[in-house]
Amino acid sequence: MRITVMKFGGTSVADPEKIQRAAERAIAQRRRSGAVVVVVSAPGEMTDELIALAERITPKPDDRELDQLVSTGEQVGIALFAMACKARGVPAVSLTGPQAGIDAVGAYGRAQIRRIRTRVLMKHLKAGRIVVVAGFQGLHPSGDTATLGRGGSDLTAVAVASALKTRRCEIFSDVKGVYTADPRIVHDARKLPRISFEEMLELAGAGAQVMQARSMEVAERFGVEIHVRSAFRPAAGTLIVAQEDLMLEKAFVSSLALDKSEVRLTVVGVPDQPGVAAQVLTALAADDIPVDMIIQSAPSQAGVNDISFMTPKGHAVKAKKALEGVAKKLGAERVDLHDQVAKVSAVGTGFRHSPKIAATMFSALAKHKINIHMISASDLRVSCVVDLQNGETALRALHKAYGLGKGRR
Numbered sequence: 001m002r003i004t005v006m007k008f009g010g011t012s013v014a015d016p017e018k019i020q021r022a023a024e025r026a027i028a029q030r031r032r033s034g035a036v037v038v039v040v041s042a043p044g045e046m047t048d049e050l051i052a053l054a055e056r057i058t059p060k061p062d063d064r065e066l067d068q069l070v071s072t073g074e075q076v077g078i079a080l081f082a083m084a085c086k087a088r089g090v091p092a093v094s095l096t097g098p099q100a101g102i103d104a105v106g107a108y109g110r111a112q113i114r115r116i117r118t119r120v121l122m123k124h125l126k127a128g129r130i131v132v133v134a135g136f137q138g139l140h141p142s143g144d145t146a147t148l149g150r151g152g153s154d155l156t157a158v159a160v161a162s163a164l165k166t167r168r169c170e171i172f173s174d175v176k177g178v179y180t181a182d183p184r185i186v187h188d189a190r191k192l193p194r195i196s197f198e199e200m201l202e203l204a205g206a207g208a209q210v211m212q213a214r215s216m217e218v219a220e221r222f223g224v225e226i227h228v229r230s231a232f233r234p235a236a237g238t239l240i241v242a243q244e245d246l247m248l249e250k251a252f253v254s255s256l257a258l259d260k261s262e263v264r265l266t267v268v269g270v271p272d273q274p275g276v277a278a279q280v281l282t283a284l285a286a287d288d289i290p291v292d293m294i295i296q297s298a299p300s301q302a303g304v305n306d307i308s309f310m311t312p313k314g315h316a317v318k319a320k321k322a323l324e325g326v327a328k329k330l331g332a333e334r335v336d337l338h339d340q341v342a343k344v345s346a347v348g349t350g351f352r353h354s355p356k357i358a359a360t361m362f363s364a365l366a367k368h369k370i371n372i373h374m375i376s377a378s379d380l381r382v383s384c385v386v387d388l389q390n391g392e393t394a395l396r397a398l399h400k401a402y403g404l405g406k407g408r409r
Helices: 016-033 046-057 063-087 119-126 152-163 197-205 213-222 276-286 313-330 355-367 388-401
Strands: 003-008 035-040 092-095 102-105 112-116 130-134 137-139 145-147 168-173 194-196 225-230 238-241 252-259 262-271 292-296 304-312 334-338 341-349 374-377 381-387
Touching: 003 016, 003 152, 016 035, 016 063, 016 130, 016 168, 035 063, 035 119, 035 152, 046 063, 063 092, 063 130, 063 137, 063 145, 092 119, 102 152, 112 152, 119 130, 130 152, 137 152, 152 168, 152 213, 194 197, 197 213, 197 238, 197 252, 197 341, 213 225, 252 388, 262 276, 262 313, 262 341, 276 292, 276 304, 276 313, 292 374, 304 313, 313 334, 341 355, 341 388, 355 381, 355 388, 381 388
Parallel strands: 003 035, 003 168, 035 130, 092 130, 102 137, 168 225, 194 238
Antiparallel strands: 102 112, 137 145, 225 238, 252 341, 262 304, 262 334, 292 304, 341 381, 374 381
16 A cells, blocks of 8 residues: 655644645545655644643643643644535544544653554555544553654654555655755745755754654654655755755855854853763753754853753753753852854764855854854854844855845755
């Protein structure tokens, strides 16, 4: 049986008209390939609206109850999608994550997929039904529904494609594909026909909103090719494939990302002693606080230095509280929180062997008098933290400096 897995994001099913259009697309695919699984996100901004509703009850909703609440958004989406298929005379069935056999483990709100039991999916596919699965959720060992974190529907779709042993997953959203930069900010950004798993993983980690980073890890591990395309326009989109299918051994920048969703935290005046950084990071790990771009400065005065890092805004208050506790134990001076920052990143390949990539970035930012607060680099990415007010200017400047605009390649 040839199975196609299609995923429709929230904007693609934001209202009844869009749901019906998406259903027609799934039905057309069923005629071509014979078996279709559709993964659906919550319609429009429903997840954010449900979170806001919870926060009107309490500023700190219980994690389990919040998952119980927000998982209903996807249930609305799958039921309406299945109705749209049936109204067109095509058999369909909607399944929540637990009903579809998706087992999850870990903390509420950021659970991981443990396995997918495909028996129920295959039963419905063999009966000729379009199977509509709720993204973003799975069955917790407690018997509850647990959600998979922001962008979790991408992860659901890729994991389902892997479990069903289909080699390709179609991702439909409000964008035509993966661009050299956010086209809403950089008007001459180009759509990329192909990009590697590794680059897409770096882009996701750098703040690009096209695909969830965890879904890229699963796709690469199990060899699931991903096709990102528009749900509203007939366009070729972007293929996300294995790196060896793409590149010769050379260094180049393929895309840029701008992330405004993080804050910078600095523990000022920590003792310059072995084990101090471990104590700081252990305090954050104890509260499951994600950390990015860790920088330890050289001592500004005898015997002390500063430790800075980036973390998502949603963790800022919790992170600052944890750091203040460890700072007191260490005898550090204070903990500073800077929320008016942005991270701009260049993603590509071969950076380690080409200092010109980083030099071009620093020169372009200097030319626009943009100060750099933090820097991190790898073979695939160079990131700089700048003032929030300079973020979009930095993105446009780098796009031009790297020659990524339309007609350049």
